[in-house]
Amino acid sequence: MVNLLPNLEGRLGAAGLRWSGRLVSNLVVRAPWTWPLLRPFVDRFFSNRALAWDRITDAGSARHLAPLSAAALYVKPHPERVLDLGTGTGEGALLMAREFPAASVRGVDMSSEMIRIAARKVGLDPTGRVAFKVADASNLPYDDDSFDLVTQLNMPPFVAELARVVRPGGSVVIATTAGPRTPAYARPDTIAAAFARRGFNEVARGSAADGEFWVGRRSRR
Ligand SMILES: C[S@@+](CC[C@H](N)C(=O)[O-])C[C@H]1O[C@@H](n2cnc3c(N)ncnc32)[C@H](O)[C@@H]1O
Numbered sequence: 001m002v003n004l005l006p007n008l009e010g011r012l013g014a015a016g017l018r019w020s021g022r023l024v025s026n027l028v029v030r031a032p033w034t035w036p037l038l039r040p041f042v043d044r045f046f047s048n049r050a051l052a053w054d055r056i057t058d059a060g061s062a063r064h065l066a067p068l069s070a071a072a073l074y075v076k077p078h079p080e081r082v083l084d085l086g087t088g089t090g091e092g093a094l095l096m097a098r099e100f101p102a103a104s105v106r107g108v109d110m111s112s113e114m115i116r117i118a119a120r121k122v123g124l125d126p127t128g129r130v131a132f133k134v135a136d137a138s139n140l141p142y143d144d145d146s147f148d149l150v151t152q153l154n155m156p157p158f159v160a161e162l163a164r165v166v167r168p169g170g171s172v173v174i175a176t177t178a179g180p181r182t183p184a185y186a187r188p189d190t191i192a193a194a195f196a197r198r199g200f201n202e203v204a205r206g207s208a209a210d211g212e213f214w215v216g217r218r219s220r221r
Helices: 010-030 032-047 053-057 062-072 091-099 112-122 159-165 188-196
Strands: 081-085 104-109 130-134 147-153 166-176 200-208 211-218
Touching: 010 032, 010 188, 032 112, 053 112, 062 091, 062 147, 062 166, 062 200, 062 211, 081 091, 091 104, 091 112, 091 130, 091 147, 104 112, 112 130, 147 159, 159 166, 159 188, 188 200, 188 211
Parallel strands: 081 104, 081 147, 104 130, 147 166
Antiparallel strands: 166 211, 200 211
């Protein structure tokens, strides 16, 4: 069992955590109108764990980030503007900043506790190359076509809103650290179908370490 789960399970138990995470992910993909009802519970769950997140999930480790690293190899050309959704303590966004040194990278999370920890990692960055902000992935504070690449790691996919902010020809990466054992898991076929409806083609899907990734590219208009 990868250590994303046992340390988070608390009273839910590993199976309960996986079941509820999967339920939230499937509802978000198939019935996004349910999100306002789920949001307070999801927010509280992650905000309560923000301080301990890096320790209990090893979020900055090569194993945690492996599927995102592997997916980055399929992102071509290199992006100039990257957004990491549900960034938590920011490790996915920081990885993208290392992978794409010329890109400006934004990380958003609905939990202000998570964002406080992520922002501390970049300090007062005078270049503003990497920045974090509180935002809900179901209603992003960005214009249409704002990003060349949108990534997310271990986060339910808000497909319509994600697709809106990727420019034509831009890429999307959906990754999970523990594959089907990740609470916020959606099957690759479900992801592919949801993005295909919004004009995205599958570029790659695969696995790395214990996790999985899916890469899509938005058709050029
Ligand atoms: C399982 S954690 C993953 C954090 C980080 N990506 C990682 O892998 O370490 C999921 C994160 O997504 C955030 N999240 C869940 N739903 C969200 C939404 N609709 N908008 C923004 N953030 C959300 C949670 O607050 C939490 O920080």
